[in-house]
Amino acid sequence: MQIVETSNEGLKRAYTVTIAAADIASRIEGEVKKVAPQVRMPGFRAGKVPANLVRKMHGPALHQEALNTSIREAMDKLVADHKLRPAMQPDVALGEGYEEGKDAELTVSLEVLPEITVPSLEGIKLERLVVPVSEEQVDEQVERIASGQKKFSDAEDGAEAKDGDQLVIDFVGKVDGVAFDGGSAEDQTLEIGSGRFIPGFEEQLVGAKKGDEKTITVTFPEDYPAENLKGKEATFDITVKAVKNPGEFVADDEFAKMLGLESLEQLRGLLKGQIEQETAGLTRTAMKRSLLDQLAAGHDFAVPPSMVEAEFAQIWQQLEHEAGHEEDPAEALKEIEAEKDDYRKIAERRVRLGLLLSEIGQANGVQVSQQEMEMLIRQAAQQYREEDRQRFLEYVRNEPLAAAQLRAPLYEEKVVDFLFDKAEVAEREVTRDELQAAIEADENGAAPAAKPAAKKKAPAKKAAAEASAEAADADEGEEKPAAKKKAPAKKAAAEAPAEAADADEGEEKPAAKKKAPAKKKAEEA
Incomplete structure (x- = not known):
């Protein structure tokens, strides 16, 4: 040869x-x-x-x-x-x-991979922003759960509906005097002040009594999902069949037992733990971003163009997917297209940081154990139908590249944890709002202070893309945008689409205004 x-x-x-x-x-x-x-x-x-x-x-x-x-x-x-x-x-x-x-x-x-000099781990300084959980926060969570457990009882005859009361109504919606699809319902419950219905609907029912028949006039929002109703003025013929008052809520052991728990103390402890876990995730996000920024600032070696291109393709695919879920997909695509070069630079940064973290990990004996790898593979297999899981398991175990893609995000986090242990970490107590503001400031290019003041602010999506160093976790690392729930047909025209008041039902706010950041699992872990 x-x-x-x-x-x-x-x-x-x-x-x-x-x-x-x-x-x-x-x-x-x-x-x-x-x-x-x-x-x-x-x-x-x-x-x-x-x-x-x-x-x-x-x-x-x-x-x-x-x-x-x-x-x-x-x-x-x-x-x-x-x-x-x-x-x-x-x-x-x-x-x-x-x-x-x-x-x-x-x-x-x-x-080939570049020759990388493993950096000294001395001098890394990080700040851990800690959010203590107050009793007031726990109280709010208890009340939020209770609001979903409200029980209503019939009001006295002749009682006028007020904010917080529940109505049972029949209604027929019309545009230009003609009833439209999805604009009618019978025995529909409506809590006044919940914000579930389009603006102006609930407010006009304050003071209504059982047996009332009235016609109200509302205007559908310009961003309403049904094209034939956007910005249109409509009337609703309403029959009030019942007025109900909310029962008084008492946070006690009996309420906790209704939820399957032993006591109110146990409920409060669980809620406090959830809040702590959530804020700990935000704290880690801020620390990791600061760490990656410090590493990126100190290293500028050449990276393989093919790896950059592969990483860019993954970022771009996700951006196009998200743009397709915007209210104006064409405009969203035009916006990201104008910043294509910036996203390519982000891809280069992520590849460089991925290689650097890998080199640091190898030089310091960071490893993913076989047991951890098996757990990763089995977790990934759960996304497949039962009859396909065994084939997936065999594929990953026999295909090194597939196994590497699963391993990469966990390996990155283990290296990050190793660097956290080596860093000089100062702890500072802040409020939840201050922690969120710190993260958002960093997303917009305003932090850390080492960044040039004149630097153009990066969109939130860019900052989220920059925050992850991983080049190999294509399909595993990206979080897909949540699909919007469809309102039942009988409610579709009357209920406001995914407004903030529907948070308890798990619906999103409209994507119209500001775009949500493209999130990476590695950033949030």
Whole structure:
């Protein structure tokens, strides 16, 4: 075998590799001897078919297998002899005109990982913003849960509905005097002040009494999802069938037992733990972003273009996906298209930080254990149907690249934790709003102070993209935008779409105003 380097420029390498015909022929002979005992042919005893007949019957397949094996071994030798660290799978091409009996000439091109000097871990300074959980916050959470458990009882005859009361109504909606689809309902419950219905609807029912029949006029919002109703004035003929008052809420052990718990103390403890866990995630996000900014500021080595391109493709795919969920997809696509170069720079930053963290981890013995890897694989398998899980497990265990994609996010977090332990960390107590403001300020390019003051503010999506260092967690790291719930047909026209008051039902706010940041799992962990 002959290997000749033809190009060595930056991180790019190119070689010609010649595999002698005699070597391939020898391997074919070995394959013939290996399969001959299993060949069956009329007129010959099992295992006694002559080699020349075996070659005649299976020659093309045996030659292809021998050639493929020779190429794999040639690539292993190339990497080992030249001490290469390929960034991506090498591009290997067999010379035109090759046929059995001739030397196989390969052209190989690849990019290698850069030589990275492991940085000193001295001098890393971080600030941990801690949010203590107050009793008032826990009280708010208890009240929020209680609001979803409200019980209403019939008001006295003749009582006028007030804010917080519940009405049972029939209604028919009309535009230009004509009833429209989805604009009618019977026995619809409505809590006045909940904000579930379009603006102006609930307010006009304050003072209504059981048995009242009235017509109200409202205007649908300009961003209403139904095209035929956007900005339209509509009337609703309403019959009030009942007025109900909310029962008085008492936070006590009985209330906790209704939720399946032993006591109010246990409920408050669980809620406090949830709040602490949530704020701890925000604290980690702020610390990790600061750490990555410090690492990025101190390292500017060249990175393999193919890795940058692969990472950019992942970012771009996610951005296009999110743009497709905006109210004006075309405008959203136009906006990100104008900043395409910025996102390519973000991809480069993420690849560079990923390589740097990997180098730090290897140099300091950070590892993902086999037990942790098995847990990752099994967790990933849960997203597949039961009948497909076993095939997924086998695929990941036999495909190094797939396993590496699963491993990468966890490995990054373990390296980050290692660096947290090595850093000089100052703790500062802040409020939840102050912590959120600190994160948002960093997202907009206003922090840390080391950034140039004149630097253009990056959109929140860019900051979120920058915050993750991982280059390999394509499909595993990205969080998909939540799909909006559809309101039932009988309520669709009257209820405001995904307004803030529907938070308890899990609905999103409209995507109209400001876009939500594109989140990465690595950023939030």
